[in-house]
Amino acid sequence: MKLPAFPKSLARVVSRLPAWPPSAAFAAACNRAAWPTLGELDWSAAHGKHFRVHVKDIGLSMYLSVAPDGLRAEKAGPVDVTFTATAEDFARLSLRLEDPDTLFFNRRLLIEGDTDLGLTLKNLLDAVDWDELTRRMPLGMGRLAQALRRRTGGGDTLAALP
Amino acid sequence: MPLLELICPAGSLPALKAAVDHGADGVYLGLKDNTNARNFAGLNFDEKSLKEGIRYAQGKGRKVLMALNTYPQPDTLPRWHKAVDTAADLGVNAIILADPGLMGYAVRTHPELRLHLSVQGSATSYEAVNFYRERFGIRRAVLPRVLSLPQVENVVKNTEVEIELFAFGGLCVMVEGRCLLSSYACGDSPNTFGACSPGHAVRWEQTPKGMETRLNGVLIDRYADNEKAGYPTLCKGRFEVQGETYYALEEPTSLNSLEMLPEMARMGIAAVKIEGRQRSPAYVAQVTRVWRAAIDSVKRAPEQFKALPAWMAELAKVSEGSMNTLGAYYRPWK
Numbered sequence: 001m002k003l004p005a006f007p008k009s010l011a012r013v014v015s016r017l018p019a020w021p022p023s024a025a026f027a028a029a030c031n032r033a034a035w036p037t038l039g040e041l042d043w044s045a046a047h048g049k050h051f052r053v054h055v056k057d058i059g060l061s062m063y064l065s066v067a068p069d070g071l072r073a074e075k076a077g078p079v080d081v082t083f084t085a086t087a088e089d090f091a092r093l094s095l096r097l098e099d100p101d102t103l104f105f106n107r108r109l110l111i112e113g114d115t116d117l118g119l120t121l122k123n124l125l126d127a128v129d130w131d132e133l134t135r136r137m138p139l140g141m142g143r144l145a146q147a148l149r150r151r152t153g154g155g156d157t158l159a160a161l162p
Numbered sequence: 163m164p165l166l167e168l169i170c171p172a173g174s175l176p177a178l179k180a181a182v183d184h185g186a187d188g189v190y191l192g193l194k195d196n197t198n199a200r201n202f203a204g205l206n207f208d209e210k211s212l213k214e215g216i217r218y219a220q221g222k223g224r225k226v227l228m229a230l231n232t233y234p235q236p237d238t239l240p241r242w243h244k245a246v247d248t249a250a251d252l253g254v255n256a257i258i259l260a261d262p263g264l265m266g267y268a269v270r271t272h273p274e275l276r277l278h279l280s281v282q283g284s285a286t287s288y289e290a291v292n293f294y295r296e297r298f299g300i301r302r303a304v305l306p307r308v309l310s311l312p313q314v315e316n317v318v319k320n321t322e323v324e325i326e327l328f329a330f331g332g333l334c335v336m337v338e339g340r341c342l343l344s345s346y347a348c349g350d351s352p353n354t355f356g357a358c359s360p361g362h363a364v365r366w367e368q369t370p371k372g373m374e375t376r377l378n379g380v381l382i383d384r385y386a387d388n389e390k391a392g393y394p395t396l397c398k399g400r401f402e403v404q405g406e407t408y409y410a411l412e413e414p415t416s417l418n419s420l421e422m423l424p425e426m427a428r429m430g431i432a433a434v435k436i437e438g439r440q441r442s443p444a445y446v447a448q449v450t451r452v453w454r455a456a457i458d459s460v461k462r463a464p465e466q467f468k469a470l471p472a473w474m475a476e477l478a479k480v481s482e483g484s485m486n487t488l489g490a491y492y493r494p495w496k
C-alpha cells in the first residue's frame with residue numbers, strides 16, 4: 001500500500017509559510033516523541049551543525065540543529081547539509097520501510113553539503129532501535145506509527161511467497 | 163563442515179537484529195574505527211552495542227563474526243591488538259583478518275579464537291589459502307570476487323579450509339584489497355583508513371546540468387534526472403577519454419549470484435556473504451528474507467531449484483546501478 005499523497009492545495013499553503021514555525025513545530029514534536037530514545041546515541045559529531053530537511057513536493061524546508069538536549073529549530077540560512085526528498089519518501093524512511101541508499105540510487109534522496117555529516121545523521125538514525133522508539137512515544141503516537149508500518153507492508157512484501 | 167551458511171551485514175544493532183530475525187545464520191560487523199573496512203561516521207559498534215548484539219544473535223543460535231580487515235600501521239598497532247582482545251573477551255564466533263601480523267598476534271594471544279581470512283587478504287589460489295592455514299590455522303577463507311566458479315571449485319577441492327563466497331551486493335573492480343583509486347584521489351587508502359571514497363571527500367550537488375558527484379573535487383559523474391546513481395567511487399565514474407565520455411573502468415553494477423546456489427551447494431561452499439554493512443536495517447531485512455528462502459529451497463531440492471522472479475525483483479530493487487551480474491563467477495574466459 002502506498003502512503004497517501006500530500007494534497008496539492010495544502011502543499012501550496014505550506015510552501016508559503018515562513019520556515020520558522022514548521023521547524024519549531026517539528027523540533028518540538030520530535031523532542032517530545034523521540035528524543036528520549038534518540039538521545040541515547042552519541043550525536044556529538046553533529047553538535048553545532050545546521051541542517052535543512054527539504055520536502056520538495058510540498059516546498060517545505062525545515063532548518064534544524066542538534067544540541068545535547070535535543071533538536072533545535074533554526075532560522076532559515078546557510079546550512080552544513082541539506083536532505084531533499086518527497087514527503088512520502090521521508091515518511092517511508094522514518095517508518096523504516098525504505099533503505100536510504102536505495103532511494104539515493106533511484107535519485108529520490110539527495111544529500112548536499114557536508115557528506116560526512118549527512119552520513120553521520122543517516123547512520124545514527126539507522127542505529128535507533130525502532131521498537132524501543134515507538135514503545136516510548138507518548139499519546140499513542142508509537143502505536144500509530146507501528147500500525148502505519150504494518151499497513152504499508154513493513155518490509156513484508158514477500159510474505160505470500162514460498 | 164557447514165553448507166551455505168547465510169552471512170549478513172550489520173552496520174548497527176537494528177541491522178543485526180533485522181538479519182537475525184529474517185533468517186541469517188550469522189552476521190558480520192565491525193567496531194567504530196578504522197580497524198575494519200567500513201569505517202563510516204555513525205556506523206558500526208561500540209563495546210555496549212557489540213555486547214548486546216552478541217547476546218541477541220548467539221541467544222538465537224546465530225554467529226557473530228567480527229571484521230578486523232584493515233592493515234594496522236606501526237604507530238596505531240595497539241588499537242588493532244585491543245580490538246582482537248575485545249573480540250576474544252566478548253566471545254565473538256570468529257574474527258575476519260587480512261593482515262598476517264595481526265593473525266600472528268591473534269594466534270599467540272588467543273589460541274582458541276577462530277580466524278577467517280578476509281577478502282581483503284586477496285587469496286585466490288588454494289596454495290595461498292593453505293599457506294594461511296599452515297601458518298595461522300585459519301578455518302575459513304572469503305574468496306575475492308575475481309574467480310570463476312570452476313576456479314572456486316579448484317580451491318575448494320584442494321583445501322580443508324571452509325570457503326565463503328560473496329553472493330550479493332556491491333562489486334569492487336576486481337583487485338580486492340589492492341585498489342589505489344581512492345587513495346589516489348583523496349589520500350586515504352581503503353586498507354588503512356577503512357573506507358573507499360570516505361564521506362569527508364564526497365560532494366553531491368544538484369546543478370542545472372544534473373546531479374554531480376565529486377571526490378576531493380574530482381568530477382566523478384553527472385547524472386541526468388532519470389538516471390540511476392551509483393556510489394561515489396572512482397571505479398564507477400564516467401570519464402572523458404579521447405573526446406568520449408563513458409564508464410572507463412566499470413559500470414555501476416551489483417553482484418547477484420542467486421541462480422548459482424545449486425552449483426555452490428554441489429561444490430560444498432560453506433557460506434555465502436551479503437555485502438552492505440553501510441546500509442540500513444530495511445535493506446538487511448529485505449535481502450536476508452530472499453536469500454533465506456532461496457537457500458532453504460536449494461537445500462530441500464537442489465534439482466528443482468528455480469530463482470523465483472519475485473526474489474529477483476526484490477533484490478534488483480535495492481541494487482546499485484541498473485544491472486545485476488553474476489560477476490566473475492560465470493565467464494567463459496580465465
Ligand code: SF4
Nearest residue numbers: 334335341343358397
Ligand atoms: S575505487 Fe572501486 S574498486 Fe577501488 S576500492 Fe573503491 S569501490 Fe573498490
